[in-house]
Amino acid sequence: MHDDTEAAPGLSSDGAAVPDLQQRRTVVVLVLAQVLSGAGLAAGITVGALLAADMLATTAYAGLPAALFTAGSAAAALVVGRLSQRWGRRAGLTFGYLTGAVGAAGVVLAAVADAVVLLFVAFAVYGAGTATNLQARYAGADLASPRHRGRAVSTVLVATTVGAVAGPNLVGVMGDLAAGWGIPPLAGPFLLGGVAYAAAGVVLWVLLRPDPLLLARERAAQAVPEPGASEVASAAQAVGGSTGRQVSRNVLLAGTIMVLTQGVMVAIMTMTPVHMEQHGHAVATAGFVIAVHVGMMYLPSPLSGWLTDRFGPVRVAAAAALTLLAAGLVSALVPPSSVAGIAVGLGLLGLGWSLGLVSGTALLTTSVPLDVRARTQGAVDLAVALAAAAGGLGSGFVVAGSSFAVLALGGGLLALLVLPVIALSARPRRAATGDSSRRGP
Secondary structure (H helix, E strand, O other): OOOOOOOOOOEOOOOOEOOOHHHHHHHHHHHHHHHHHHHHHHHHHHHHHHHHHHHHOOOOOOOHHHHHHHHHHHHHHHHHHHHHHHHOHHHHHHHHHHHHHHHHHHHHHHHHHOOHHHHHHHHHHHOHHHHHHHHHHHHHHOOOOHHHHHHHHHHHHHHHHHHHHHHHHOHHHHHHHHHHOOOOHHHHHHHHHHHHHHHHHHHHHHHOOOOHHHHHHHHHHHOOOOOOOOHHHHHHHHHOOOHHHHHHHHHHHHHHHHHHHHHHHHHHHHHHHHHHHHOOOOHHHHHHHHHHHHHHHHOOHHHHHHHHHHHOHHHHHHHHHHHHHHHHHHHHHOOOOOHHHHHHHHHHHHHHHHHHHHHHHHHHHHHOOHHHHHHHHHHHHHHHHHHHHHHHHHHHHHHHHOOHHHHHHHHHHHHOOHHHHHHHHHHHHHHHHOOOOOOOO
């Protein structure tokens, strides 16, 4: 059993109950930063492929920016996690957002200079912004009570919706502004992206005090744990087995939940516009369906958080797998001519992603000791980003070799792999206690 016992948030060093104002302040600051960073993420990525195609005078490599963006995101997830582990969330998240801002500036410079190599390098650097956007959800859970971690994570996630909706709607405005400054119009949204990421970094550096992860460590050091008070020990006891072994199993389970959720979601989402275009739908119609999907990724986050806190992350993860299966079935079986049917499938896909990401994040945060928490979270997010890259790249090959229906159905079935992993994690508990009715961690 590790020695990092977390004091219950809302307790002073002498054990007296006080309002956890620091947690509330942390969430407010993170929400503000997420609104800004969401605008940067959505505004830039909306025209990335178009900018590349325009500069290369061909669409053959238009998908390369997205691949480089994802690769940069994967690398940044690891770096931000390690920086956060050593110096706190404030330092790690600020570094990530400012790096994303530098990448946005690089994209603009590449467009002005017509430098393709610089463009691709800048896209990789720009990916740090989206990695940081996701890492911020962990900061929302550092000081939260274990019973409220799901809701803390979901509050930070849902804030991204505001920026993600506003960003694409400003593409035309930023293009006109850029043209007035002698900058290629397609680079205009990256002006917004750079400013938004830089602003998010400044907000966190100035306002995220005290640092939530460092304060959580201080609380843990000051607390006098009662028998059985260790949060990780409680998580381990909920599924049985020795604490160290069960922590590893919980990390594997949380990682599996988020990796499968992300990979399946990206694979089906990526090929949906192509599937619709092949069956005669306009680009605007495909955009509407994707908007429904993105809305269902983030808007139900409070529900995902409440369910996670109420029923436990394991049960919600199982629900996520079944929801993704339903999304795959609907997407595969509805007539390609049915916009409403496709929108329902993509809506379920977004909901499944929300359930999986929130439950996996809550389980990971609850299970990992404070002295390695941020580093472990960064490593898991690296795997999540790589799953997204694999899902995006592999989906095209699957559709080319078979059909969109095969991709959608296969993705839904792949999501069900979460269930046997849950069963394996629960097996020691049943062997040790014979009680199969207790709630998971």
